[in-house]
Amino acid sequence: MKVALLSFAHVHAATYIQLLRDRSDIELIVTDPDAEPGDPTRGKTLADELGVPYRADYEEALAERPRAVIITSENTRHRQLVEQAAAAGAHILCEKPLATTEEDARAMIDACQQAGVSLMTAYPVRFHPAFTALRHSTTDGSLGRLLSVHGVNNSSPPALERSWFTDPALSGGGAIMDHTVHIADLIDVLLDGEQPTHVYAAANEHLSPAHEGAAEAVETAGLITLTYPRGLVTTIDCSWSHPATHPTWGGLTLTCVTERALVEFDAFPPLLTGYDTSRATPRWEPAATDLDAAMLNSFLTAARTGQRAHPDGHAGLRTLRIVLAAYESLRTGQPATITAA
Amino acid sequence: MSRLDVALIGAGFIARTHMAAWIALGARIRIFSTDGQAALLAEEFGLTEAASLPAALDGAAIADICTPTTTHHDIALAAFEAGAHVLCEKPLALTPKDAQHMSDAAHEAGRLLYPGHVVRFFPAYVRLHDAVTSGALGRVAMARFTRTGRYPTWSNWFTDPALSGGIVTDQMLHDMDIARWLFGDVVTVHATQRGRPHAPEGPVATGSATLTHQSGVISQVLGVWGPPATPFRYTFHIAGSHGTLTHDSLAHPSLRVTGAAGAQGDGVPTGDFGEDPFATQIREFAAAFQGGPAPRVSALDGVAAVRIAAAARQSAATGLAVAVAVDDAYPLTLTEGSPR
Numbered sequence: 206m207k208v209a210l211l212s213f214a215h216v217h218a219a220t221y222i223q224l225l226r227d228r229s230d231i232e233l234i235v236t237d238p239d240a241e242p243g244d245p246t247r248g249k250t251l252a253d254e255l256g257v258p259y260r261a262d263y264e265e266a267l268a269e270r271p272r273a274v275i276i277t278s279e280n281t282r283h284r285q286l287v288e289q290a291a292a293a294g295a296h297i298l299c300e301k302p303l304a305t306t307e308e309d310a311r312a313m314i315d316a317c318q319q320a321g322v323s324l325m326t327a328y329p330v331r332f333h334p335a336f337t338a339l340r341h342s343t344t345d346g347s348l349g350r351l352l353s354v355h356g357v358n359n360s361s362p363p364a365l366e367r368s369w370f371t372d373p374a375l376s377g378g379g380a381i382m383d384h385t386v387h388i389a390d391l392i393d394v395l396l397d398g399e400q401p402t403h404v405y406a407a408a409n410e411h412l413s414p415a416h417e418g419a420a421e422a423v424e425t426a427g428l429i430t431l432t433y434p435r436g437l438v439t440t441i442d443c444s445w446s447h448p449a450t451h452p453t454w455g456g457l458t459l460t461c462v463t464e465r466a467l468v469e470f471d472a473f474p475p476l477l478t479g480y481d482t483s484r485a486t487p488r489w490e491p492a493a494t495d496l497d498a499a500m501l502n503s504f505l506t507a508a509r510t511g512q513r514a515h516p517d518g519h520a521g522l523r524t525l526r527i528v529l530a531a532y533e534s535l536r537t538g539q540p541a542t543i544t545a546a
Numbered sequence: 547m548s549r550l551d552v553a554l555i556g557a558g559f560i561a562r563t564h565m566a567a568w569i570a571l572g573a574r575i576r577i578f579s580t581d582g583q584a585a586l587l588a589e590e591f592g593l594t595e596a597a598s599l600p601a602a603l604d605g606a607a608i609a610d611i612c613t614p615t616t617t618h619h620d621i622a623l624a625a626f627e628a629g630a631h632v633l634c635e636k637p638l639a640l641t642p643k644d645a646q647h648m649s650d651a652a653h654e655a656g657r658l659l660y661p662g663h664v665v666r667f668f669p670a671y672v673r674l675h676d677a678v679t680s681g682a683l684g685r686v687a688m689a690r691f692t693r694t695g696r697y698p699t700w701s702n703w704f705t706d707p708a709l710s711g712g713i714v715t716d717q718m719l720h721d722m723d724i725a726r727w728l729f730g731d732v733v734t735v736h737a738t739q740r741g742r743p744h745a746p747e748g749p750v751a752t753g754s755a756t757l758t759h760q761s762g763v764i765s766q767v768l769g770v771w772g773p774p775a776t777p778f779r780y781t782f783h784i785a786g787s788h789g790t791l792t793h794d795s796l797a798h799p800s801l802r803v804t805g806a807a808g809a810q811g812d813g814v815p816t817g818d819f820g821e822d823p824f825a826t827q828i829r830e831f832a833a834a835f836q837g838g839p840a841p842r843v844s845a846l847d848g849v850a851a852v853r854i855a856a857a858a859r860q861s862a863a864t865g866l867a868v869a870v871a872v873d874d875a876y877p878l879t880l881t882e883g884s885p886r
Contacts, residue, residue, distance in 0.1 A: 352740045353752045355768055357690070359785070403865060405736045407756050407764040411687035412787060426688040426785070428756045428766045430736060432865065438738040440754050440766060444688050446785030462752045462770050464745035467694065538734070539867050 209271035212278035273508035296508035303521030305377025325514035326521030332499035349464025356388030360455030379423025384443035401431035404530035452489035556612035557583035567828035578602035603628035626655035661848030684788030691721035737858035
């Protein structure tokens, strides 16, 4: 099955390429035409380094009629590429957030529906087997009713690798745009798609590197509170607050308070820890569960069989609406209301 | 220098923890409570049981108020009237008005008033305070605090929000005070509070608060009163430009006993082995009452914490973010914005 990966703008592009390039059932082609010419971390240079066939531009890649397309561009460029890929008849996996405006997200969902292709949003954490177990235990009644859910998704600042993450014209925002959606998607799964009614957000730019002539700073730390129709409360720490020199990128945890128990989920616990004298840093070996691989498997199976892939575009839209409400709350200083879609 | 004649008012859980610390300092204790428990403590620890509040306060240098929150104000005023300094268990009061009045009354009587914000005396928070104030964490952006334990069913009044303020006031006030101690005055609070009085294993409650400090730091306080088997645990995570600091009170115990019959293995001490923070607190307050240096927490800190907690309660009730008066202007006012 031919798979095309479009754009290396997002740091996940290289991760996906490494997971797909050696699979005998996948013929992977890639392109990154929007990269700055000569950027050694992108474009044909990166494709050669990773050992994957490179195409000159999106049109050339899509002309080969790939059955599946993975879009890892800057956030605000998702819509254009999704519409092109849908028109080319490809099933689509789009990096999160699905879009930065509700209008874009709806247009993408519509384009894929009209073309009869799947639109999947890249939320890997829901594929963790421990999360599946958590979901079962919170929905089968054994833990009683859910009172509150507290999520943390911290990472080092992504702009250190890709500067567009702090350019609102390309990213749509900062840490709130980047990180809220992962936790929001897990809660979306736990609540079967139920939407919050109110979203409150507090944020600051204290961890932004101060440099002269910088564009308008985006938020680098954020705390969000969601309230649901039946009273459930959810909090999300979406901060880019993890030290860049730490041996791991960050992490994601979820604590559920139920009538009968506290349940704590850690999506990225270390498998091994220790100390590395040669580099004078702590050792941190990630767990063996590869969430990106599980997500890609699910997407590729759906693409192969023509089944609908989940989380779909609607899941991407529901979580985006929470993000947009969080920004509205930042503007007003009060909780923003989410109306039923 | 006055002698340590202490009037211990109340005979519940907190009175017991304070009593041990007073005894260790050589205090002479007269105890009074209205719940019938004072006689038991008096006999067990060789204290004098007072027949009434005035009798307990008569000639006492210090009143240690360990009664339900709504009774603090009147007892404190009686203590000042009787010429005693006051250590008052947290929260000072349910309302900012009462708390401020207690502080004013202490000032007018020329007596000292200290709130029992004991968390400021726990070693992990002391070390955190050092790291923040020394600049070791750089410019702080964000902090999270959690506090978890079993629902306080040992006294009836905790379950009545009209008496305790619920989890937001009674429990989360600790971390609200810590956040303010570390990052300065709080200008806005958004909070939630949920309770299930009739959950299968007994009452449970949870609360959240997002604080925006005048310094721009944002902090999150989470509280849980869980089912009976919930272990007591507190955690924090602070992120600044020079890195992070994390604590989990259950992560690295000095002694862990498993396999013994009974959860704790009777006869084997577990937990912390340093000085009991309640003892540290009372030693520091006792020194101040006897003319020594000012302790790390003041009456105004107690008033400020009550203000934050009251704003949080108001936020939880209305769904709106609530502005916290930083100076002594009260009552609280809603910030402008769309109503829920």
